[in-house]
Amino acid sequence: MKTIRAWQLAVLLAPAVLIYALFSALPLLDTLRLGFYTANDAGVRSFVGLDNYRTILFDPDWSAAFWNAMWNNVKFFCIHMALQNPIGLLLASLFSLKGLRGARTYRTLIFLPTLLSVVIIGFIWQLILSPLWGVSEKLLGFVGLADWFAPWLGQESTALVTLSLISVWQYVGIPMMLIYAALLAVPEEVLEAAHAEGASAMRIFWQIKLPLIYPTLGLVTILTFVANFNAFDLIYSVKGALAGPNYASDLLGTYFYRTFFGYQAQIGSPTMGAAVATLMFLVILGGVGAYFVLVQRRLTRYAM
Amino acid sequence: MQTEQKPGRFSRIPSFPSLPRRRLLAACALAFGLTGLAAAHVQAGTLTIESWRVDDLPLWQEVLIPAFQRSNPGITVKFSPTAPTEYDSSLAARLAGGTAGDLVACRPFDVSLSLYNKGHLEKLDGKPGMEFFAPAAKAAWQTDDGKDTFCMPMASVIHGFFYNTKIFKELNLEPPKTEAEFFKLLDTVKANGKYAPLVMGTAEQWESHQVLFTSIGPNYWKGEEGRKALIAGKARFTDPQFVAAWDYEARLGKYLPKGASAQTYSDSQNMFALGKGAVYPAGSWDIAYFNGKMDFAAFPPPVPKNGDACYISDHNDIGMGINKKSKNKDDAYKFLAWLGSQEFADLYTNKVTGFFSLSNHLISVKDPIAKQMMGWRKNCASTIRVNSQILNRGTPSMENEMWNVNAQVLNGKMSPQDAAAKIQSGFAKWYKPQQ
Numbered sequence: 001m002k003t004i005r006a007w008q009l010a011v012l013l014a015p016a017v018l019i020y021a022l023f024s025a026l027p028l029l030d031t032l033r034l035g036f037y038t039a040n041d042a043g044v045r046s047f048v049g050l051d052n053y054r055t056i057l058f059d060p061d062w063s064a065a066f067w068n069a070m071w072n073n074v075k076f077f078c079i080h081m082a083l084q085n086p087i088g089l090l091l092a093s094l095f096s097l098k099g100l101r102g103a104r105t106y107r108t109l110i111f112l113p114t115l116l117s118v119v120i121i122g123f124i125w126q127l128i129l130s131p132l133w134g135v136s137e138k139l140l141g142f143v144g145l146a147d148w149f150a151p152w153l154g155q156e157s158t159a160l161v162t163l164s165l166i167s168v169w170q171y172v173g174i175p176m177m178l179i180y181a182a183l184l185a186v187p188e189e190v191l192e193a194a195h196a197e198g199a200s201a202m203r204i205f206w207q208i209k210l211p212l213i214y215p216t217l218g219l220v221t222i223l224t225f226v227a228n229f230n231a232f233d234l235i236y237s238v239k240g241a242l243a244g245p246n247y248a249s250d251l252l253g254t255y256f257y258r259t260f261f262g263y264q265a266q267i268g269s270p271t272m273g274a275a276v277a278t279l280m281f282l283v284i285l286g287g288v289g290a291y292f293v294l295v296q297r298r299l300t301r302y303a304m
Numbered sequence: 305m306q307t308e309q310k311p312g313r314f315s316r317i318p319s320f321p322s323l324p325r326r327r328l329l330a331a332c333a334l335a336f337g338l339t340g341l342a343a344a345h346v347q348a349g350t351l352t353i354e355s356w357r358v359d360d361l362p363l364w365q366e367v368l369i370p371a372f373q374r375s376n377p378g379i380t381v382k383f384s385p386t387a388p389t390e391y392d393s394s395l396a397a398r399l400a401g402g403t404a405g406d407l408v409a410c411r412p413f414d415v416s417l418s419l420y421n422k423g424h425l426e427k428l429d430g431k432p433g434m435e436f437f438a439p440a441a442k443a444a445w446q447t448d449d450g451k452d453t454f455c456m457p458m459a460s461v462i463h464g465f466f467y468n469t470k471i472f473k474e475l476n477l478e479p480p481k482t483e484a485e486f487f488k489l490l491d492t493v494k495a496n497g498k499y500a501p502l503v504m505g506t507a508e509q510w511e512s513h514q515v516l517f518t519s520i521g522p523n524y525w526k527g528e529e530g531r532k533a534l535i536a537g538k539a540r541f542t543d544p545q546f547v548a549a550w551d552y553e554a555r556l557g558k559y560l561p562k563g564a565s566a567q568t569y570s571d572s573q574n575m576f577a578l579g580k581g582a583v584y585p586a587g588s589w590d591i592a593y594f595n596g597k598m599d600f601a602a603f604p605p606p607v608p609k610n611g612d613a614c615y616i617s618d619h620n621d622i623g624m625g626i627n628k629k630s631k632n633k634d635d636a637y638k639f640l641a642w643l644g645s646q647e648f649a650d651l652y653t654n655k656v657t658g659f660f661s662l663s664n665h666l667i668s669v670k671d672p673i674a675k676q677m678m679g680w681r682k683n684c685a686s687t688i689r690v691n692s693q694i695l696n697r698g699t700p701s702m703e704n705e706m707w708n709v710n711a712q713v714l715n716g717k718m719s720p721q722d723a724a725a726k727i728q729s730g731f732a733k734w735y736k737p738q739q
Binding site for chain 1: 389392393394396397415418505506507508509510561562563564565566567568571574575699700701703704707708711712715717730733
């Protein structure tokens, strides 16, 4: 067997390392650096150390908005975890049942919204839920619930939940497909053996299939976490960057957008924006880190 | 033994490498070169205009640009607008990045001033065309000391209310003159139940402030007097004349359509155009949208009591500046000179209905509603939007806060006193004369 020489290794790794460094690592490092600077009216930057972070976390104006966005983001993530992934699991288990009629059609239909642009999704739902032109009030009327209708996207108490549900509706296809693929990979012999031993379908699911797909569930969780804490597009396309009413649907993503690019009369500040981006990065890094330490390590041990 | 290879699924497709590789490379290089040339060619005689007036695109393409080209053949002009809510921030980014257009539509006061201070805009004093504008018209695009002018004034907008003449006739209503009459009218429409009394939504928030609050407010804070007192630090938003404006707004909020909190600006436009509502808080730019769709007329914001002096929000709204990094400044100046001409003033006022030229050329306004609104200038004192000069400079941004606060007051989620307190505390945080 030939040994791989150092230069061969370098040549083989170079393209990936270069592209990754150029388009991912360097911008990230530069963002981290930019967060320590401030710019005056003429655009001249000067080093201020941790001042931007102090402003965001402790200045009453900034911190109230930051923690509001953070808290909303947590809610947004929890709704996804509570609904999107269990529903994905349920659907995937249903589709993996043998002899289910029309499974393919349903699978495609449920996956379809995932392929659509978020802007279109936002627009469709805005129309459906519009108190002026929307169909939802009429549809609720058919089952005698018209009085329950409210301008859900326009109320402080309901805007964020409504947007979360729209997002769950759109993305439920992804956990479904991932879990479905994992369920298909569960070895047939194991299931048959369990069946021959007289285990019920429920028991097979809870005690064999589910533990075997834990790594996939973990993956889905972490994907949801990262996607949710980077979420921006749906809120922006439905509520604009001010994430109204009264910032009720403000997420870290929209907060970052307003800070970095500015909005309407608010002039954007790239340096403050970089600080917010760094905080978002730290939140995600913390989440992913905690996941690896607390969950992933145990999962690999189980899988062995 | 060698097995015969079955024709694969893709075998019929002529294989790509059959083209000699060298020739392919040459073709690619040529293609690149040509695009480069084409790009260079486009740059030579082309002017790109940045603007937030997305609605005006057809007008620029069909009327204004051809008119300019008749007197300036050989210069191509491209109007490339960005959505209003995005405009300021994306323009700032593009100017900083050196990718912005040659001509830049200027918001009034601080937003453009900050662009000038950062060195993105040319100084325009004494340039051809500027002589046609009175100092008051230029004030929105000058440095605080009035020494440098950086945008050519284009147009102002006036705020008031539109009403559906058919509904008014049906319910036997008259345009109101005072606050009391206005509420009586709204009550009548509400009691009738067929129409929404006041067509407006708060989903996008900006209309709450820019269209309604700054339109009804000046009657309470006496226009320029109140605005200047804020700047001088002699008045506070928590003073009765300002709280009264929010009070009035809160009362108006009760006449909004059901579900107004999720109703967007275009929803409101649609709703009023379809004849589903009686009164519509308007900016004069709305005239063009409703023209030909329905019968309507306008009335100025009703005054608090009979005999009170009236004030209108007559806002210097749009100007035009030149990007300092433009590669085509000669043509840009030619264009600007044309913007100052009688021809442009006439075309803009009469074709972009509801935008009133700020130049001192004599123009006859043809649109009846536009003429009516412009006529208010004779009886009522003009003022600009309360926070657009100086008050928007600090953090928190008063403009964004105003959107939020006014939308909440209209929705009944915030009391007028709290609204005033919130704006005042944000203001006092950075503005010395208010501390």
